[in-house]
Structure formats: structure tokens, C-alpha cells
Amino acid sequence: MRTGAPEVPATGVWAEVVGQPDAVGTLHAAADAARRQVRGEQVPPGAMTHAWLFTGPPGSGRSIAARAFAAALECEDPATAGCGKCTACRTVLHGTHADVKLVVPEGLSISVAEMRALVQAAARRPSTGQWRVVLIEDSDRLTEGAANALLKAVEEPPPRTVFLLCAPSDHPEDVSVTIRSRCRVLQLRTPLSGAIAEVLRERDDIEPQLAEWAAEVCGGHIGRARRLATDELARERRESVLRIPLGLQRFADVFTAASGLVKLAETEAVTANEDRNESEREELKTAMGAGGTGKGTASATRGANAALKELEKRQKSRATRSQRDALDLALVDLAGFYRDVLVTRTGSQAVLNHPDFARASAKAAAEWTSESTLRRLEAVLECRTALTQNVKPLIAVEAMLATLFTG
Incomplete structure (x- = not known):
């Protein structure tokens, strides 16, 4: 379904958002409204909002779209939102921008302590950019306590702070109804195999036949298509799995x-x-201070051992x-x-x-x-x-x- 948002050329930060023209149009328009809002201009109600929920099936590019939007919000180019060339765009995409906090859960959940620290950081004013952005990948991994801590910040957002949440869907099992109701939902679709193959050919320099095959068998998952096209072991693992159904001859x-x-x-x-x-x-x-000698070495070693246990x-x-x-x-x-x-x-x-x-x-x-x-x-x-x-x-x-x- 068309959203009515203008189609944006796949250039700059938007080039990585594959097969999502409607979503890109919506995000580009919102980023442009945000720039005008910062300049003190009047913008239509709802053109830009402080909380977004990016949903879509695995591989649709939820976090990629969210990062591109964050970069567009911080973009320094006066002519366009999301040029992809300025320092702000590059640092956001690489995860090093001072005002963009990326939360990428590495464990099975996001704890309440981690979320409280994040909410406190989000309350500060931007230091170098126009906005302070909090981007939470896999927000469906929030514990109940973490979700409640986030809800308070989303209900009473600090000025010039934007929350970007990514989840498979807006179902209550993935995102609580109270958080979802305060977000603008942007639903991404499964990219078509033709769009995925084009990206593999033109940006990753994959041989056309291999690119077409990877795009057909990846299930619409862009990251997996790239992995299958570039990693022979990934192809072998997939084949071994698909041999299982007919390989079960005896109990x-x-x-x-x-x-x-x-x-x-x-x-x-x-x-x-x-x-x-x-x-x-x-x-x-x-x-x-591993390998150090002299006074205080023993206490430093004890501290290092405790830190190593936490890291492990x-x-x-x-x-x-x-x-x-x-x-x-x-x-x-x-x-x-x-x-x-x-x-x-x-x-x-x-x-x-x-x-x-x-x-x-x-x-x-x-x-x-x-x-x-x-x-x-x-x-x-x-x-x-x-x-x-x-x-x-x-x-x-x-x-x-x-x-x-x-x-």
C-alpha cells in the first residue's frame, strides 16, 4: 500500500535501505520536518514525532532503516537530510556519533539497569548534533522492568530527544501496548528478490548468477543473502540442514x-x-594493567580478575x-x-x-x-x-x- 510519501532516490544514507521506497519517503519527510523544526519554522502536526517503532520480518532492514533515519536527523548538509558524506552521517552509520546511542542487545534480554542508565543519558541535551537519538535494536528483548523504565521516558520525552525502537511486529508479545501507543509505527516489508540481487551485484560485486541464487533462497533476509553469497561455509551449513528431512531413514x-x-x-x-x-x-x-610490576600490582590483579569474570x-x-x-x-x-x-x-x-x-x-x-x-x-x-x-x-x-x- 502506498503511503503518499514522496519517493526518495536511493542515495546517501538511504542507499542501504533496500526495497522500502514508502518507508524511505516517510522517513526523509520526517527528517526534513525535524530540520525545519530546529530552525524554528512551523511544521505540520505529526510531521515529526519523538518516538518511532520500526517493525517488519527478519531481514527487512529494520535497524538499517533506523540508523539511516538517525543519520538524516544529524546530517550537517544544508541541502539534504542524509547526504551520507558528512562527518555526522558517517559517524552515525559507524556507531560512533556522540549524540546517538545504539543499544544492540548481545544477551537474551535488555536489563532494567541498562535501560535506566540509557534513559538518564537520553535526558541530556545534544552535545554536537541537532538531536539526541536512542536507537534500540531488538526492543522485543526488553524485560518488563526495562520496558517500564523506557515507558516513562517515552511518555515525557526530553526536548530534542528521539527514540527509535526496532521489533519484529507491534504485537503485544513484542512491544507492550503502552509503549506502542506512544510511537509512530513504520512497517517494513520483505524486500523482493530482484532488489536484493541488485544490491549484491552492484554494491558487493557478487557474480550475477550467485547473487540471483542467494536472493532467491535467503527468504527476503538481506544480511543472509550477503552471507550466503560470500561465505562457502554458510552455504554448506544450509545444505546440511535441508538434507535432514529425507535423511531420516531410521529412528x-x-x-x-x-x-x-x-x-x-x-x-x-x-x-x-x-x-x-x-x-x-x-x-x-x-x-x-596486566603485566605491570611494583606497588599496587596485587590489588590491580584482583580487580582485573573480577572484571574478566564479568566479561566472561x-x-x-x-x-x-x-x-x-x-x-x-x-x-x-x-x-x-x-x-x-x-x-x-x-x-x-x-x-x-x-x-x-x-x-x-x-x-x-x-x-x-x-x-x-x-x-x-x-x-x-x-x-x-x-x-x-x-x-x-x-x-x-x-x-x-x-x-x-x-x-
Whole structure:
């Protein structure tokens, strides 16, 4: 549905917001109204608001759109909002702007203590830019206490402060009704495969055929498309997951496949965080005076050990989240396979989620009934739910694979 917002050329900070012309038009118009508001000009009511909620399916670019909007609000170019070239735009996009606070939860939730500190910082006036911006990625991870702390700030916003929240949807399970009611909701859509392939070709210099394939199988997730196009191991992991449905020939295969799937997620989590973890440890040791001699060394060492334990706790939480994210991505791929089986059985002309596995889904469609396929699909979705409720991954996956085997 068209919003009526003017279409904005995909240049400057808006170039990274793929396949969202309506959203870009709305954000650009709001940023322009914000600039006029700062200059003391009259702007139409509602043209710019102090709280925004960016929603959309995974991979739609919620946080990218929010960062682009934050950069446009701080942009120093008098001619346009979001030039992408000035110091303000570049520092916002790189996460180093003094007046833009990015909250990227690395653990399973955002604590109340973290949110209270953030709200206090948001109350200060901008130091270098025009606005103080608080951007919270994955705001659906707010604990109840953290959400209440944020609500107070959103209800009585400090002047020249903007809150940008990102969540999968505006459903009460993702964002509380009280917070949502005080935000302007901007819903993003799943980008079309053609737009994703164009980005891979033109900005990432991916070979056209590989770009087209990655865009077709990524499920509309831009980040995953880029990863599949550039990382051979990511392609291999996806293939190993999609071989599971037809690979369950004996009941013993259930346990082998479950162990392999969980280990695959663990390996991906370790790979994603290994370099960062080591870098953080070394930086902390240096900051705490590791290797020093002389007076006070013993007390400094005790302080360093305590700080290291706290760091290890955060890293463990980050690893747990990374593992669950990797496992959830594998489950999404499996759900897509069973969806393709149903599409094939019904003779629908709908586009397959995994066109490169069309032969496998056709074989399954010939062997399984629609009812058993639906039971398998429901088992995958139930496993995703179980993981969000802190069921041990191996137990949840084994229960799922038992149903995938029996149908």
C-alpha cells in the first residue's frame, strides 16, 4: 500500500535501505520536518514525532532503516537530510556519533539497569548534533522492568530527544501496548528478490548468477543473502540442514541429526564470536594493567580478575544468543522446506522457498500426505517456540526430529 510519501532516490544514507521506497519517503519527510523544526519554522502536526517503532520480518532492514533515519536527523548538509558524506552521517552509520546511542542487545534480554542508565543519558541535551537519538535494536528483548523504565521516558520525552525502537511486529508479545501507543509505527516489508540481487551485484560485486541464487533462497533476509553469497561455509551449513528431512531413514538417525544440528549452531556461534571475545579479553587485560610490576600490582590483579569474570559472563550470554539465533535460522529453513512440499502437493504456482531443493521437495510430496507434512511443519514451529522458553536445545531438537521421522 502506498503511503503518499514522496519517493526518495536511493542515495546517501538511504542507499542501504533496500526495497522500502514508502518507508524511505516517510522517513526523509520526517527528517526534513525535524530540520525545519530546529530552525524554528512551523511544521505540520505529526510531521515529526519523538518516538518511532520500526517493525517488519527478519531481514527487512529494520535497524538499517533506523540508523539511516538517525543519520538524516544529524546530517550537517544544508541541502539534504542524509547526504551520507558528512562527518555526522558517517559517524552515525559507524556507531560512533556522540549524540546517538545504539543499544544492540548481545544477551537474551535488555536489563532494567541498562535501560535506566540509557534513559538518564537520553535526558541530556545534544552535545554536537541537532538531536539526541536512542536507537534500540531488538526492543522485543526488553524485560518488563526495562520496558517500564523506557515507558516513562517515552511518555515525557526530553526536548530534542528521539527514540527509535526496532521489533519484529507491534504485537503485544513484542512491544507492550503502552509503549506502542506512544510511537509512530513504520512497517517494513520483505524486500523482493530482484532488489536484493541488485544490491549484491552492484554494491558487493557478487557474480550475477550467485547473487540471483542467494536472493532467491535467503527468504527476503538481506544480511543472509550477503552471507550466503560470500561465505562457502554458510552455504554448506544450509545444505546440511535441508538434507535432514529425507535423511531420516531410521529412528537412530533422529539422534544423529539432532546432535549434528545443535553442534552446527554451536560451531557457528563460536566462529561468530571467537575473534571478538579474544580481542575484548586482551583489551581488558591491558586496561587493567596486566603485566605491570611494583606497588599496587596485587590489588590491580584482583580487580582485573573480577572484571574478566564479568566479561566472561557477558560473552557466555552472547554465545547463548548466537547459538539460538543460528539454530532458529536452521529451523526457518526446515519450515520452508515443508512449506515447499505442501506447495508442490497442491500444484500451486507459488514460488518455492528453496528452489534449488525442488527435486527433494517433489520426492517428499510424492511420499508424504498433506496431513503428515503439516504435522512435520507444526513440529518445527513448536521447536522454535520451545527454544524461546529456554528448553535445552538438544531436547527440543530431538523431540522435533522424532516427529519429522514418524510424520
